[in-house]
Amino acid sequence: MLIACPSCNAVNRVPEPRLADAPTCGRCKSPLFSARPLLLTAANFDAQLTRGELPLIVDFWAPWCGPCLSMAPSFERAAAEIEPQARLAKLDTEAEAALAARFNIRSIPTLIAFRSGREIARQSGALPLPALLQWMRRAIA
Numbered sequence: 001m002l003i004a005c006p007s008c009n010a011v012n013r014v015p016e017p018r019l020a021d022a023p024t025c026g027r028c029k030s031p032l033f034s035a036r037p038l039l040l041t042a043a044n045f046d047a048q049l050t051r052g053e054l055p056l057i058v059d060f061w062a063p064w065c066g067p068c069l070s071m072a073p074s075f076e077r078a079a080a081e082i083e084p085q086a087r088l089a090k091l092d093t094e095a096e097a098a099l100a101a102r103f104n105i106r107s108i109p110t111l112i113a114f115r116s117g118r119e120i121a122r123q124s125g126a127l128p129l130p131a132l133l134q135w136m137r138r139a140i141a
Contacts, residue, residue, distance in 0.1 A: 001013070001014055001015070001016050001019065001052075001053050001054065002014075002051070002052050002053045002054075003019075003023070003032050003052050003053070003054055004047055004048050004051040004052035004054075005025035005027065005028060005030060005032060006030070006032070006034065006038045006048070006087070007025060007028050007030035008025060008027055008028040008030070009044055009047035009048070009051065010025055010026065010027040010028065011051050011052065012025055012026050012027075012032060014032065019033075019084035020084055032084075033083045033084050033087075034083075035079055035080040035083055036076060036079050036080075037059065037075060037076060037079045037088040037089055037090045038087060038088070038089040038090070039089070039090055039092075040058065040089045040090065040091040040096070040099075041091075041095070041096060042096055042098065042099060045091070045096075045099055048087070048089065049114055049117050050116075050117040052087070053116065054084070054085075054086060054087050055085070055086040055087070055113055055114065055115045055120070055139070055140040056086065056087050056089060056113070056114045056115075057082070057086050057087070057088050057089070057111060057112070057113045057114075057136055057139065057140070058088075058089045058090070058091050058111070058112050058113075058114070059071075059075050059088070059089070059090045059091070059109055059110075059111055060091050060093050060100060060103070060105045060108055060109065060110045060111075060112065061090060061091070061092065061093065061108055061109045062092065062093050062094045062108050063092065063094060064094070065108050065109065067108075067109060067125065067126035068108055068109045068126070070126055071109055071126035071127060071132070074127070074128060074129040074132050075088065075090070075132065077129055078129065078132050078133055078136060081133060082133070082136055082137075082140075085140060086113075086136065086140045088136075093105055093108055103119075106124075107124045107125070108124075109124070109125065109126055110122065110123070110124045111123045111124075111127075111132075111135070111136075113136070113139035113140060115140070120139060120140075121135075121138075121139035123135050123139075
């Protein structure tokens with residue numbers, strides 16, 4: 001399976017049975033999984049979206065959004081449970097307005113699950129941890 005490094009965006013080949021063995025990047029030696037959401041920007045978004053085979057679940061949020069802030073701890077905990085089946089990431093729609101517009105984000109928080117660069121599922125609104133995990137597992141199945 002091809003995995004984009006969260007630190008340097010290099011593509012790493014990791015056998016699927018070894019995903020849970022704490023693999024590291026061949027280029028920068030950083031862990032490929034940290035059990036925390038990856039912070040996306042215009043600089044790393046497309047690399048994370050298209051270079052790997054791992055599903056990518058992005059939380060489109062804003063720092064002034066109350067529901068976004070209330071869901072943040074659940075999203076953080078979900079990263080620890082979902083990795084390495086998927087990579088979880090956060091994108092600040094205020095800082096990256098062009099990316100928010102590219103994906104037609106009309107309300108926040110909005111979660112979008114991607115596979116091979118294509119959107120496969122979308123959910124708007126804050127979710128508690130059990131519903132969040134259920135949606136994620138259904139989206140990447």
